[in-house]
Amino acid sequence: MNIQATEGYVTEDGRKIGGTVLDLKNITLRFGGLTAINDISFDIRKGEIRAIIGPNGAGKSSMLNVISGFYKPQEGEVWFNGKKRSAVKPYEVARQGVARTFQNIALFEGMSVLDNVMTGRLNLMKASMWQQALWIGKAEKEEIENRQKVEHIIDFLEIQAIRKTPVGRLPYGLKKRVELARALAAEPDLLLLDEPMAGMNVEEKEDMSRFILDVNDEFGTTIALIEHDMGVVMDLSDRVVVMDYGRKIGDGVPDEVRNNPEVIDAYLGVSHD
Amino acid sequence: MSADFLYGIEVIINGLMAGVLYALVALGFVLIFKASGIFNFAQGVMALFSALTLVGIMEGQVPFAHLINAIFGTSIHHFGWTVPAVLAIILTIGVMVIFAWMVQKFLFRHLVGQPHIILFMATIGLAYFLEGVGDLMWGSSIKRLELGLPQGGSLAIENLTSGLGGDDFYGFFIDKLDIVATIVAILLVILLVAFSQFTKYGRAMRAVADDHQAALSVGISLNFIWVLVWSLAGFVALVAGVMWGAKSGVQFSLSLIALKALPVLMLGGFTSIPGAIVGGLIIGVGEKLFEYLVGPMVGGATENWFAYVLALVFLIFRPQGLLGERIIERV
Numbered sequence: 001m002n003i004q005a006t007e008g009y010v011t012e013d014g015r016k017i018g019g020t021v022l023d024l025k026n027i028t029l030r031f032g033g034l035t036a037i038n039d040i041s042f043d044i045r046k047g048e049i050r051a052i053i054g055p056n057g058a059g060k061s062s063m064l065n066v067i068s069g070f071y072k073p074q075e076g077e078v079w080f081n082g083k084k085r086s087a088v089k090p091y092e093v094a095r096q097g098v099a100r101t102f103q104n105i106a107l108f109e110g111m112s113v114l115d116n117v118m119t120g121r122l123n124l125m126k127a128s129m130w131q132q133a134l135w136i137g138k139a140e141k142e143e144i145e146n147r148q149k150v151e152h153i154i155d156f157l158e159i160q161a162i163r164k165t166p167v168g169r170l171p172y173g174l175k176k177r178v179e180l181a182r183a184l185a186a187e188p189d190l191l192l193l194d195e196p197m198a199g200m201n202v203e204e205k206e207d208m209s210r211f212i213l214d215v216n217d218e219f220g221t222t223i224a225l226i227e228h229d230m231g232v233v234m235d236l237s238d239r240v241v242v243m244d245y246g247r248k249i250g251d252g253v254p255d256e257v258r259n260n261p262e263v264i265d266a267y268l269g270v271s272h273d
Numbered sequence: 274m275s276a277d278f279l280y281g282i283e284v285i286i287n288g289l290m291a292g293v294l295y296a297l298v299a300l301g302f303v304l305i306f307k308a309s310g311i312f313n314f315a316q317g318v319m320a321l322f323s324a325l326t327l328v329g330i331m332e333g334q335v336p337f338a339h340l341i342n343a344i345f346g347t348s349i350h351h352f353g354w355t356v357p358a359v360l361a362i363i364l365t366i367g368v369m370v371i372f373a374w375m376v377q378k379f380l381f382r383h384l385v386g387q388p389h390i391i392l393f394m395a396t397i398g399l400a401y402f403l404e405g406v407g408d409l410m411w412g413s414s415i416k417r418l419e420l421g422l423p424q425g426g427s428l429a430i431e432n433l434t435s436g437l438g439g440d441d442f443y444g445f446f447i448d449k450l451d452i453v454a455t456i457v458a459i460l461l462v463i464l465l466v467a468f469s470q471f472t473k474y475g476r477a478m479r480a481v482a483d484d485h486q487a488a489l490s491v492g493i494s495l496n497f498i499w500v501l502v503w504s505l506a507g508f509v510a511l512v513a514g515v516m517w518g519a520k521s522g523v524q525f526s527l528s529l530i531a532l533k534a535l536p537v538l539m540l541g542g543f544t545s546i547p548g549a550i551v552g553g554l555i556i557g558v559g560e561k562l563f564e565y566l567v568g569p570m571v572g573g574a575t576e577n578w579f580a581y582v583l584a585l586v587f588l589i590f591r592p593q594g595l596l597g598e599r600i601i602e603r604v
Binding site: 068070089090091092094095099100101102106107108109110111115118119120122123125127129132133135139143182183186 | 468471472473474475476477479480482483484486487488489490491492493494495
């Protein structure tokens with residue numbers, strides 16, 4: 001299978017993957033003297049589930065923060081939807097169609113689940129401030145339409161029962177799901193999940209894996225996720241990037257990566273000599 | 274009913290109305306504190322500045338007249354026109370929005386991520402700066418604010434209630450301006466709550482108040498929301514400035530009402546809009562009632578300190594206020 005072809009490919013389970021959504025070219029990110037990401041290039045295709053894995057401190061989260069605009073790389077280019085991205089603020093990246101979740105969950109704790117998910121649609125609502133303030137023009141119609149979309153997502157992720165609950169009162173696993181719902185509500189071209197299964201028990205992990213696959217299947221969402229649980233990643237993803245000490249040491253379908261000697265070294269801790 | 278009891282009720286009603294005005298000032302603080310964690314010491318001066326601007330525009334004063342005259346040797350003070358109240362209010366709102374934008378652009382944008390005490394100090398600086406600008410722009414004399422609001426005691430209420438308490442009771446004395454102020458304040462609060470609960474920008478405001486990083490990730494521009502919040506606070510300041518200004522003239526001591534908002538906030542909690550309202554009402558009623566019941570025994574003038582002592586008691590027993598978020602630190 002030739003994955004380097006620009007016109008996409010067909011996965012083992014028969015899903016058709018499209019062209020490039022995100023293309024990272026020679027990204028280097030430094031914090032002072034520390035090089036967190038060292039000359040990394042890879043791409044993400046439309047409709048695929050792409051995983052970034054690696055041991056702790058490999059630079060995975062930094063990579064995600066570069067994609068979502070929270071960090072600005074010193075070198076390299078980010079191409080999104082066929083256009084080179086100039087230096088932009090995180091909220092502008094979000095408006096261009098990149099939604100994300102956070103490793104340590106960043107939800108609006110004081111707001112209800114419904115309100116949290118509704119914030120995901122802020123940029124899809126076009127009524128002006130005056131229309132909103134005076135509740136005239138398309139403000140009401142728009143609110144109802146968006147509310148319907150949000151209810152659909154809430155149903156889909158099976159969180160109807162807690163719609164009105166303030167997020168601060170929810171257990172960890174459900175919070176993770178609400179965060180996924182909020183990101184999904186933005187109908188992103190690219191969904192970034194930062195360790196969606198960190199801190200979960202086996203059952204919750206299975207649930208989350210199922211939701212990720214379902215989301216990809218139902219909405220055709222392109223997903224990039226970070227995870228350090230190898231087993232989960234291999235089952236879930238179409239292609240995997242492996243990072244270690246800020247470098248890319250592997251890239252390909254799960255089987256390829258699993259048999260890559262450098263990857264095995266990194267994970268089993270063999271010295272680099 | 275005994276006359277004393279009825280006077281007590283009158284005191285409570287007047288206290289509630291004074292409380293509404295306190296709440297109005299406190300509301301401006303809460304808006305900014307919630308969204309940005311900044312305790313805005315300049316809120317009182319903003320009320321003063323907006324009232325000065327309103328009067329200045331209505332009377333057709335030339336802004337910075339003294340400065341212009343001193344530099345160019347001219348002698349201009351007035352444009353020679355007067356502006357109708359409604360138009361002047363709209364223009365003043367415009368000025369407050371520009372002020373909000375400038376505060377964000379030239380001050381707080383450069384202080385993002387600084388400790389709270391630094392931000393607080395910045396607002397103290399801002400307060401003095403704005404007071405100076407107000408002085409320079411509109412002069413320092415006391416001005417009357419003629420918005421055509423009804424003034425003086427309401428005869429209708431007095432006549433209606435005069436029969437209640439026998440010969441010693443002459444009916445409730447309630448200032449018409451207080452009634453107007455109360456209605457305006459209630460409308461304003463309803464509008465603010467509706468805006469923050471049911472509109473997209475309100476939702477974005479609450480989102481920013483809750484978590485900056487998460488707000489960025491759903492595409493909210495923090496800068497824009499902060500300008501919006503400062504504009505809203507400016508609008509609230511204008512309403513407070515107009516009501517206090519209509520009552521006692523627009524003068525520089527108006528900025529001191531900010532100090533009265535402090536005990537209100539300590540009672541109600543710095544992060545709660547309902548808290549600001551409840552706190553304002555409690556302080557208003559509390560100080561009037563205390564003056565009425567205890568004042569004569571201690572020689573009066575208790576209104577000057579009662580609110581602060583009450584706030585102190587609250588600080589000791591319930592530091593987060595009545596409705597504020599509980600302060601829990603994980604160890």
